[in-house]
Amino acid sequence: MDRNNILNIHHISLNEELVSQQEVFERIAELAVQNGIASSQKKVVEGLLERERLSTTGFLDGFAIPHTQVGEIVRPGIVILSTKHGIEWRSMDDQPTRFFIALLIPKNEAGTIHLQILSSLSRMLMHDDTRQNLLSAESAQEVLEKIMPILE
Amino acid sequence: MEKVKKIKIVAATGCPTGIAHTFMAEEALKKAAEKLGVDIKVETHGQVGVENQLSPEEIRDADGVIIAADKDVKAERFFGKPTIDVSVQRAIKDAESLIQAIIDGKAEKYRLKNNKADQNDHTGEISQGNSIGRSIYKHLMNGVSHMLPFVVAGGVLIAVSFTFGIKSFDPKDPTYNPFAEMLFKTGKVSFDLMIPVLAAFIADSIAKRSGMVIGFIGGMIANSGGTGFLGAIVAGFIAGYLVLLLSKLFTNLPQSLNGLKAIFLYPVIGVFLIGGIMTTLVAPMSSINETMQAFLSNFQDSNPILLGVIIGCMDAFDLGGPVNKAAYVTALALLSEGNNYFMAGIFSASMTPPLITAFASVFFRKYFNESERSAGLVNFVLGCTLITEGAIPFAAKNPIVVIPIFMVGSSISAALTYLMGVQVPAPHGGFLVAPVVTGVFQWVIAILVGSLVGAILFGIYKKISFANAEE
Numbered sequence: 278m279d280r281n282n283i284l285n286i287h288h289i290s291l292n293e294e295l296v297s298q299q300e301v302f303e304r305i306a307e308l309a310v311q312n313g314i315a316s317s318q319k320k321v322v323e324g325l326l327e328r329e330r331l332s333t334t335g336f337l338d339g340f341a342i343p344h345t346q347v348g349e350i351v352r353p354g355i356v357i358l359s360t361k362h363g364i365e366w367r368s369m370d371d372q373p374t375r376f377f378i379a380l381l382i383p384k385n386e387a388g389t390i391h392l393q394i395l396s397s398l399s400r401m402l403m404h405d406d407t408r409q410n411l412l413s414a415e416s417a418q419e420v421l422e423k424i425m426p427i428l429e
Numbered sequence: 430m431e432k433v434k435k436i437k438i439v440a441a442t443g444c445p446t447g448i449a450h451t452f453m454a455e456e457a458l459k460k461a462a463e464k465l466g467v468d469i470k471v472e473t474h475g476q477v478g479v480e481n482q483l484s485p486e487e488i489r490d491a492d493g494v495i496i497a498a499d500k501d502v503k504a505e506r507f508f509g510k511p512t513i514d515v516s517v518q519r520a521i522k523d524a525e526s527l528i529q530a531i532i533d534g535k536a537e538k539y540r541l542k543n544n545k546a547d548q549n550d551h552t553g554e555i556s557q558g559n560s561i562g563r564s565i566y567k568h569l570m571n572g573v574s575h576m577l578p579f580v581v582a583g584g585v586l587i588a589v590s591f592t593f594g595i596k597s598f599d600p601k602d603p604t605y606n607p608f609a610e611m612l613f614k615t616g617k618v619s620f621d622l623m624i625p626v627l628a629a630f631i632a633d634s635i636a637k638r639s640g641m642v643i644g645f646i647g648g649m650i651a652n653s654g655g656t657g658f659l660g661a662i663v664a665g666f667i668a669g670y671l672v673l674l675l676s677k678l679f680t681n682l683p684q685s686l687n688g689l690k691a692i693f694l695y696p697v698i699g700v701f702l703i704g705g706i707m708t709t710l711v712a713p714m715s716s717i718n719e720t721m722q723a724f725l726s727n728f729q730d731s732n733p734i735l736l737g738v739i740i741g742c743m744d745a746f747d748l749g750g751p752v753n754k755a756a757y758v759t760a761l762a763l764l765s766e767g768n769n770y771f772m773a774g775i776f777s778a779s780m781t782p783p784l785i786t787a788f789a790s791v792f793f794r795k796y797f798n799e800s801e802r803s804a805g806l807v808n809f810v811l812g813c814t815l816i817t818e819g820a821i822p823f824a825a826k827n828p829i830v831v832i833p834i835f836m837v838g839s840s841i842s843a844a845l846t847y848l849m850g851v852q853v854p855a856p857h858g859g860f861l862v863a864p865v866v867t868g869v870f871q872w873v874i875a876i877l878v879g880s881l882v883g884a885i886l887f888g889i890y891k892k893i894s895f896a897n898a899e900e
Contacts, residue, residue: 327798330895331445332499332518342449346476369522380448382476392448392477399449403456403521 635669654711657750737844838883
């Protein structure tokens with residue numbers, strides 16, 4: 278399983294000028310399609326919205342982990358965004374969200390390795406130092422270097 | 430010095446998508462357990478399946494259980510253990526206080542609990558938090574999602590039988606067709622079941638299997654008593670809470686009688702009680718019915734707009750229930766006296782609610798989940814063939830808001846129909862009887878206007894509740 282396919286520098290975009298949840302989802306979907314993770318921007322946005330309706334994906338310290346599993350996702354991928362402005366996300370600590378780690382999974386996925394990758398990522402995000410570490414990253418390259426070890 | 434045994438906790442986590450929150454809750458619980466000095470084993474229900482499964486011995490030896498799930502984690506295994514049952518979010522946010530509660534002995538023994546929301550109707554309908562409004566919504570949703578296939582199946586079969594002729598099920602009618610008769614009768618069976626099913630699964634959400642049994646009986650009485658779907662909702666809630674009440678009363682019975690409770694006590698006592706309650710409630714129905722018919726006949730020659738509003742409200746009020754039927758029966762009586770105008774308004778008013786849901790589900794797609802969209806499409810067929818019941822599932826989710834919306838749409842359709850002097854000499858069939866209608870063009874316009882106005886209102890309501898669901 279090639280971790281580079283799941284996450285590489287092209288999947289990461291920091292300091293975006295987005296101001297709403299809709300815009301964040303659209304940007305995530307755009308990056309997904311650009312990098313060959315998904316075939317339909319619209320469907321990715323719809324999927325992310327539907328998942329968000331079930332319960333919020335925002336949790337602590339301005340982090341959110343929107344995720345979805347739709348047929349138009351071609352291969353598993355992680356897209357990471359950070360925004361200049363805090364965005365209202367109904368997070369668990371009621372703080373606006375600025376760091377988005379989006380998990381995109383194909384519907385008919387045969388392997389489970391990527392699911393294990395995603396679950397380790399989720400577990401690690403529960404640790405304060407992991408989050409602070411990520412928040413302190415100043416470039417896409419730094420973010421990549423900090424997350425990659427988690428995906429091992 | 431006393432050697433204190435380390436407290437052992439078992440937990441099960443699970444979130445509907447099973448990708449992230451399941452494991453975050455696991456991690457949060459583990460961290461909290463370590464901090465508070467207790468042992469914990471966490472079973473996760475993720476996409477990959479169940480990992481770290483708890484063995485019966487581990488459950489038996491545990492001092493407490495934490496369920497942190499928004500899906501079914503087979504919680505029956507924890508029967509009798511001190512258990513804390515919360516949503517996944519709660520565990521992620523608050524793991525320490527959950528574990529502390531077990532340490533402090535504050536967890537109640539696990540017994541008859543709420544059904545977790547029906548997984549076949551995901552997308553936005555699962556409630557977080559335990560406020561009363563949310564529980565009521567959850568119970569209604571469970572009823573509606575189980576009722577929906579019965580409505581669709583019955584409605585479509587009946588509609589198709591109408592294409593052979595609206596009386597083609599009747600051997601004495603010239604359009605009689607045995608196949609159509611079979612379709613109609615089968616459709617009717619499905620329709621007759623929809624009301625008891627609604628009641629049964631509202632009760633099921635409140636009090637699981639035992640509730641469902643009582644709800645079914647209550648719903649059947651409501652149905653034969655002619656109370657329509659509103660009566661079924663009442664029956665379902667009464668049934669569910671009745672069983673909860675019974676279970677509280679019987680908590681102190683010895684463990685060995687548990688089997689007796691489910692097979693004998695709840696069914697017998699529950700059915701007896703719901704029978705009494707529902708029979709009392711439906712008793713006045715027939716006199717209410719007669720009163721409504723008499724009231725209505727007085728209006729047959731009045732101002733078309735006023736009549737339109739009255740008919741529109743009556744038809745949309747219970748969508749095939751007693752009020753709707755009273756209006757319909759009055760129209761039939763007037764029809765036999767030669768008044769074709771009255772029936773025209775009834776047609777329009779009754780066709781409008783399903784068409785409202787159909788148009789709304791198309792123009793406001795985004796705010797409808799998958800099953801709602803499918804049901805909405807089907808309602809184009811049901812609306813056009815005058816099967817008002819197609820709108821019931823949409824109304825049952827929130828009658829207080831949706832029924833008035835339907836009333837507005839139906840009133841507009843009916844008032845316009847009366848204003849334009851449309852005549853319908855047939856007793857049923859909707860657009861299928863268009864060939865015998867006088868003023869078809871105006872009729873269609875009237876129905877379209879009412880349906881589209883209603884659809885816009887309904888769409889706006891769905892949009893607002895979509896936004897609120899993000900809470």
